[in-house]
């Protein structure tokens with residue numbers, strides 16, 4: 001039985017941050033800078049910080065965003081734009097050390113329950129300690145959800161007929177076995193997203209052969225893993241703080257142009273992307289079907305291929321691509337719908353994540369279990385009827401951390417505003433002018449439609465059709481809109497206060 005002492009002490013903090021990934025560590029930094037004197041704790045289920053960059057240990061694991069924009073606004077990035085997981089963790093370690101954040105972080109704390117009490121205006125949080133098995137309890141005025149968007153302890157593997165017959169080893173990249181020896185083996189990677197594009201060049205030299213099996217192709221941007229502007233500025237001995245800011249602005253400007261063009265002239269952008277692949281893969285490779293997606297560029301994340309390494313592996317004959325569908329697994333590999341078979345000693349299912357809304361934590365509000373899907377989101381960070389809580393959900397088309405920084409500014413401003421108003425709680429509520437607003441799924445599949453999101457749409461909050469009531473995935477708008485959010489707008493319901501609608505009404509609206 002789990003040791004549990006009901007009389008065990010409850011530790012109280014002003015703010016409790018869930019998760020020590022890039023968002024949670026950033027949140028901790030911003031709290032110390034923008035809300036000095038606020039007591040806070042970061043609870044993390046894993047043994048260390050890093051989140052995504054700790055969980056994923058498959059060969060070659062690296063970012064597919066540039067680190068000038070994936071890095072924090074406040075800490076210059078000085079390495080190559082595309083970084084290995086360990087380099088991102090080293091960078092985070094410096095942020096933790098330079099800002100004395102370690103004393104605020106508790107590892108091995110997996111949060112299982114979070115209960116809001118309107119009588120006390122606080123959350124009670126229970127966590128299970130991974131190292132001792134103990135259940136520990138905290139209370140907090142405010143919950144800052146930095147738990148990411150997918151389950152960390154297991155990836156998503158579809159079930160295909162015949163999997164049990166397969167005599168080789170099936171591996172998901174998210175739980176890559178340390179002892180996996182693939183030297184001289186044949187490997188088959190199912191999937192063609194960023195993970196497959198990273199893994200394949202990393203194993204290509206050691207395996208006998210690696211095949212990427214895809215149902216449908218992905219857009220790739222192969223380019224040199226360098227930033228010319230940053231290199232020039234360094235030659236000129238410009239201060240790194242300046243370089244960070246200038247290079248971020250340049251990258252963000254170029255990305256804005258690219259995104260606009262992807263929507264306005266998709267066929268031209270498609271041609272350019274295919275020409276980029278052609279330049280690395282060589283003149284003889286038939287790009288259709290393997291590298292010619294049917295969808296418009298940017299409907300799914302575009303994978304960056306540093307130095308075109310994926311295509312160099314294909315050109316060298318160490319890696320190949322098959323576009324087909326799986327009929328079933330066999331004892332020795334996979335039978336495809338076309339009737340062809342692929343033999344493999346190891347099959348890697350680079351098939352994505354299991355999305356989990358709110359970190360698999362059982363939430364309740366005044367004793368009533370919370371169904372997140374019953375809520376409507378305020379700008380993809382607050383939710384109707386859930387008081388004193390913000391979730392950091394980053395961008396698909398720009399670096400996640402850009403939004404983590406913006407949301408952090410918002411949270412700190414909100415906390416300071418609550419202090420000024422002497423409010424103990426705040427929740428968002430639809431306003432009278434929102435009464436006729438259509439309530440829609442979290443994201444428009446016409447806009448962005450990766451499998452993990454489509455599978456989880458029924459678990460996620462709803463959105464409206466006004467900018468306030470949706471995560472619009474647009475950094476370039478939000479960077480100006482967020483600092484201008486009027487915290488006294490009727491969408492924010494503070495309490496307890498005589499001149500405001502109270503929370504129970506806000507939740508019922």
Ligand SMILES: Cc1cc2nc3c(=O)[nH]c(=O)nc-3n(C[C@H](O)[C@H](O)[C@H](O)COP(=O)(O)OP(=O)(O)OC[C@H]3O[C@@H](n4cnc5c(N)ncnc54)[C@H](O)[C@@H]3O)c2cc1C
Pocket residue numbers: 018019020021022023024043044045046050051052053056062063064065066070109110111112146147148149150152195358359360361392394395398399400401
């Ligand atoms: C392989 C991979 C590559 C990616 N590359 C990029 C990229 O290049 N650029 C980009 O912008 N985005 C990328 N992403 C998206 C990526 O997840 C985010 O960019 C970012 O790292 C998320 O940071 P986070 O801190 O919000 O969440 P996470 O990194 O997911 O960290 C969340 C942390 O919360 C902890 N946690 C969760 N639930 C609980 C709980 N109940 N109790 C306690 N702790 C909990 C987890 O253990 C984890 O450490 C990538 C994702 C993956 C999987």
